[in-house]
Amino acid sequence: MAAAAPPPPPTPAATADPAPPTPPVTAIFTRIRLATPADVPHIHKMIYQMAVFERLNHLCSATESSLSSTLFNHPPFTSFTVFLLETSPAPFSPSAATASPSFDPILRTLTLDLPVDDPEREAFRSSEGPLEDVSVAGFVLFFPNYSTFLAKPGFYVEDLFVRECYRRKGLGRMLLTAVARQAVRMGYGRVEWVVLDWNSNAIQFYEEMGAKVLQEWRLCRLTGDELEAYGKIDF
Amino acid sequence: MAAAAPPPPPTPAATADPAPPTPPVTAIFTRIRLATPADVPHIHKMIYQMAVFERLNHLCSATESSLSSTLFNHPPFTSFTVFLLETSPAPFSPSAATASPSFDPILRTLTLDLPVDDPEREAFRSSEGPLEDVSVAGFVLFFPNYSTFLAKPGFYVEDLFVRECYRRKGLGRMLLTAVARQAVRMGYGRVEWVVLDWNSNAIQFYEEMGAKVLQEWRLCRLTGDELEAYGKIDF
Secondary structure, three states: OOOOOOOOOOOOOOOOOOOOOOOOEEEEEEEEEEOOOHHHHHHHHHHHHHHHHOOOOHHHHOOHHHHHHHHHOOOOOOOOOEEEEEEOOOOOOOOOOOOEEHHHHHHHEEEEEEOOOOOOOOOOOOOOOOOOOOOEEEEOOOOOOEEOOEEEEEEEEEEEEOOOHHOOOOOOHHHHHHHHHHHHHHHOOEEEEEEEEOOOHHHHHHHHOEEEEOOOOOEEEEEEEHHHHHHHHOO | OOOOOOOOOOOOOOOOOOOOOOOOOOOEEEEEEEOOOHHHHHHHHHHHHHHOOOOOOHOOOOOOHHHHHOOOOOOOOOOOOEEEEEEEOOOOOOOOOEEEEEEEEEEEEEEEOOOOOOOOOOOOOOOOOOOOOOEEEEEEEEEEEEEOOOOOOEEEEEEEEEEEHHHOOOOOHHHHHHHHHHHHHHOOOOEEEEEEEEOOOHHHHHHHHHOEOOOEEEEEEEEHHHHHHHHHOOO
């Protein structure tokens, strides 16, 4: 599975009205933190929602158990790493207990024209306190890759997902920005991911973030029975 | 940098001659083993040859020092891993000292119509004994990736390279097969890499090995000044 980006936020329409009505403004508070094993149920639900969005849910065999046994086996950033994006109607405490020695949570305030109407609020109530009403809104899963030309590691973003009711608010950009900032802080040379060639909204969003879309390269994949056959091979 | 595959070995031409002349036959002995820091000078030279082959040497800034400091920092297969392919005119000992606890070297004998004429034999003399005249012929660099749909790791092959005088003998296939076999042994779900869309020889070679070329996905890359800008960002 590859990154599914939300489209860019809509540009406010220009208006000739000299005194447009002021829209109501509401604030939500966001936090990006390292995911923990306790977040697996939410991660699993979002992976399935992403598969449905991409009409690939028949290919999605991930379970909470298989995610738990394959993620979180190595220190963050040295292997598969998940940033979780949470929202709250009240400010997060900067000293929240979810700070990790390897990553300080990123706290931001968003102003929105309308409050978020979340039909799955209960299902996505965060496992992490101390606040009530903290909801999981999205995640990004990434891991180190390597460029021999640069002789430097980078990060590969396998998945970027924002739940539907939280889209078009800049949250996907925040998650990808968090990965890019972490890459720079670690002296890494690249952040890479893939996009479907017909997803012009996502391509525009990524190009606006400074990424180049490489047109000549094609992904090759050996999997399923074709891969299994190599387990028995004697060259 | 992505995988640069040798073209598939030529198919022997069918002949109507009832008694074709028997070509001379020569044997070479091959070994695939885990690379060590002592192999960095050879790996560096091959990375540069690969860059020249792809006419991208202006983008290749790897040095022996930068390779040494970024490879070999984690146990094999948990991070960036290099298999080195060596050849010898005499058999390798199965008990050679280069066996690693995590990977038994793969030894094979190849029969060729003509001996290999290696103009760089001295430059690529292997650092690993016990035999003299062991030459480094190629390498593959790979690392774990992750599929959220499968909830399983896989391997991503960043580079596959066989030195020019050793091409068209099935050695690229041996290196990629070694990675696929390792993936199956570890219970991994995929082996992936990228190929240039105009490299029809490589695409045919990969498809013959059982891989699918995914036509819809495009690689996105954030690097250079555009990436560095994210180091200073305050969201």
